[in-house]
Amino acid sequence: MKISNETIIEMYEKMVKIRKFENRALNLFAEGQFGGFVHLYIGEEAVATGVCEGLREDDFITSTHRGHGHIIAKGGDLKYMMAELYGKDTGYCKGKGGSMHIADATKGILGANGIVGAGHNIATGAALGIQYKGTDQVCACFFGDASTNQSTFHEGLNLASTWKLPVVFVCENNGYGISVSQARHQNITDISQRAVSYNIPGITVDGNDVFAVYEAVSEAVARARKGQGPTLIECKTYRWRGHFEGDPTVYRPEGELEQWKKKDPIPRLEKYMLENQVMTQDEIDKLNAKIDALVEEAVDFAQASKFPDVSSAVEDVYTDIVEEGRSR
Amino acid sequence: MRELTYGQGIKEGMRIKMLENPDVFIFGEDVGLFGGCFGVTAGLFEEFGEKRVRDTPISEGAIIGAAVGAAAVGLRPIPELMFVDFATVGMDQLVNQAAKMRYMFGGKLKLPMVVRLPSGGGVAAAAQHSQSLEAWFTHVPGLKVVYPSNAQDAIGLMLTAIDDDNPVIYLENKTLYAVAGQVEDEVKPIPLGKANIKREGSDVTIITYGKQVYDSLKAAEILEKDGIDVEVIDLRSLYPLDTEAIFESVKKTHKVVIVSEEAKRGSYAGELAAIIADECFYECDAPIKRVCALNTPIPFSGNLEAYVLPNADDVVQAIKSLF
Structure with missing residues (x-):
């Protein structure tokens, strides 16, 4: 598959954006600038990027608790994301969702989700909506290895395959369900094997190779658009940080993280770009500087924003009912 | 006026909207070819076709979850679960997804969906097909809950x-499906949060809904002979709740009995009692009483089930205890 230089540069930019946003978020969290649960995606950037590059702007995604990468790759704005991490009024969710619940319906982002496996059925429903309306959109559903043990995985894939719905199921196999390694949480190595049960294509790709992800997704998206139903794509990858910030990661064997750091998807793509004259080192440096500035702009925006007025706590529960607040 | 059964009424409501709005569609277990476990959707499959009246796998999580996803992309799905008891299997999708997505996302999404849930006992269906779980749904901010008592x-x-x-939980009492009632030729939409005073009275207020409206009216007739004048309020909508109608009645009668088919412990009836105690304590000149099911699972054997579920005599006794 021939991938244009323009696409390669776009993918590089997305991956670096995710990495830099999250590294900055990590430090801000450590400084105590904001609280809550923060689940970082560092190390897995090639998956979100390769998948979203294969989608159109009017396609949909469902995300997970580890969602920053998906949101950025689908076109989320760093300013509103950072403001949401801070719980500010200008955040994507006006401070009501935080890191785990960022959504942007205008970009087809149907939300990050705090319940492991919840996206399987929601993505299937979005695809049902697409099929019902007769458009050629698709919905990509991100989920982790451990969520494939939830009943929702079976229910979602069963319904989507039975009704030939335009979903691309993207399993980010990062080797762990929180602290429990894949070998300890399921009796298989390749999750793509589970596609057999639904009579749909299942493929395992190197999740740290953005080209491999992009190609697999492009093929799956093409099938979905033609009404040929869902595909299960397993992307093998690794999360560098703990399950959440503050996780001591006592469960990792010694040397495992270091081995995976050698497979960092970002330098890997840089190397390719230099070798194939996609970008010069100078251009790469300039792009990195531009993204640094974007991230700083997002932090400034978040810090300068106000916290939501407490009266807004009772708003947005319903479209038309606002319950009484407190008298204080 | 014309005569329709409760089940036909539910179907007519759906049919009118399906004719009016192509975004409205139905799916659930056996709702299509089979016509619904209780026959409520009979004929709709033939009229609207498989696209709009879909049989699903037995997969409650997928049914509710798919409704959430379809609503999120702009449709108006009507998912049906065969029994309210099966909502347990799709509860994450109802409670954590449908009810919360709008709020979590800062009000940027709307989820129009009507979840039909046949409820209640009295059909010898035992513990897993007979429950009244309205308290679970009314407890969750983000859901609306209605419970009609007639066609x-x-x-x-x-x-x-x-x-x-918004997501609306539409509870149906399965013993009422075949009950016929008079229906206007052209039925107007009933605003949510508007109770119906089924019988005016001055001595005591019964607050109820669903099947217990009938038990309560029967109790009122019996008590009339004893000179007790009973007012019966059919809530129709459990959330939003017509507190105005409730408070007005309590201020008139000063006595309240709440009747529901739920297990009494942790019931919605308890919430109603608490609301009245909060707002109208000094208007009450007797304890607020609840007539509910016993705190057991619903048993199978006819005599056991009848013993566990509340009936008109229980309502009569509760009211007499206040005088």
């Missing part, structure tokens, strides 16, 4: 529920 209300509430931009 006319079934239509009017369905019309409003389908047009509502």
Whole structure:
């Protein structure tokens, strides 16, 4: 598959954006600038990027608790994301969702989700909506290895395959369900094997190779658009940080993280770009500087924003009912 | 006026909206070819076709979850679970997804969906097919909950529920499906949060809904002979709740009995009692009473089930205890 230089540069930019946003978020969290649960995606950037590059702007995604990468790759704005991490009024969710619940319906982002496996059925429903309306959109559903043990995985894939719905199921196999390694949480190595049960294509790709992800997704998206139903794509990858910030990661064997750091998807793509004259080192440096500035702009925006007025706590529960607040 | 059964009323409400709005569609277990476990959707499959009246796998999580996803992309799905008891299997999708997505996302999404859930006992279906779980749904901010007691209300509430931009839990009592009632030729939508005073009275207020409206009216007739004048309020909508109608009645009668088919412990009836105690304590000149099911699972054997579920005599006794 021939991938244009323009696409390669776009993918590089997305991956670096995710990495830099999250590294900055990590430090801000450590400084105590904001609280809550923060689940970082560092190390897995090639998956979100390769998948979203294969989608159109009017396609949909469902995300997970580890969602920053998906949101950025689908076109989320760093300013509103950072403001949401801070719980500010200008955040994507006006401070009501935080890191785990960022959504942007205008970009087809149907939300990050705090319940492991919840996206399987929601993505299937979005695809049902697409099929019902007769458009050629698709919905990509991100989920982790451990969520494939939830009943929702079976229910979602069963319904989507039975009704030939335009979903691309993207399993980010990062080797762990929180602290429990894949070998300890399921009796298989390749999750793509589970596609057999639904009579749909299942493929395992190197999740740290953005080209491999992009190609697999492009093929799956093409099938979905033609009404040929869902595909299960397993992307093998690794999360560098703990399950959440503050996780001591006592469960990792010694040397495992270091081995995976050698497979960092970002330098890997840089190397390719230099070798194939996609970008010069100078251009790469300039792009990195531009993204640094974007991230700083997002932090400034978040810090300068106000916290939501407490009266807004009772708003947005319903479209038309606002319950009484407190008298204080 | 014309005569329709409760089940036909539910169907008519859906049918009117399906004819009016192509975004409205039905799916659930056996709702299509089979016509629904209780026959409520019979004929709709033939009329609207498989696209709009879909049989699903037995997969409650997928049914509710798919409704959430379809609503999120702009449709107005009407998912049906065969029994309210099966909502347990799709509870994450109802409680953590449908009810919370709008709020979590800062009000940027709307989820118009009507979840039909046949409820209640009295059909020898035992513990896993007979429950009344309205307290679970009314407890969750983000959901609206309605519970019609007759054909006319079934239509009017369905019309409003389908047009509502929020998830609405539409509870149906399965012993009422075949009960016929008078229905206006052209039924108007009934606003959610508007109770119906089924019988005016001055001595005591019964607050109830669903099947217990009938038990309560029967109790009122019995008590009339004893010179007790009973007012019966059919809530129709459990959330939003018509507190105005409730408070007005309590201020008039000063005595309240709440009747529901739920297990009494942790019931919605308890919430109603608490609301009245909060707002109208000094208007009450007797304890607020609840007539509910016993705190057991619903048993199978006819005599056991009848013993566990509340009936008109229980209502009569509760009211007499206040005088």
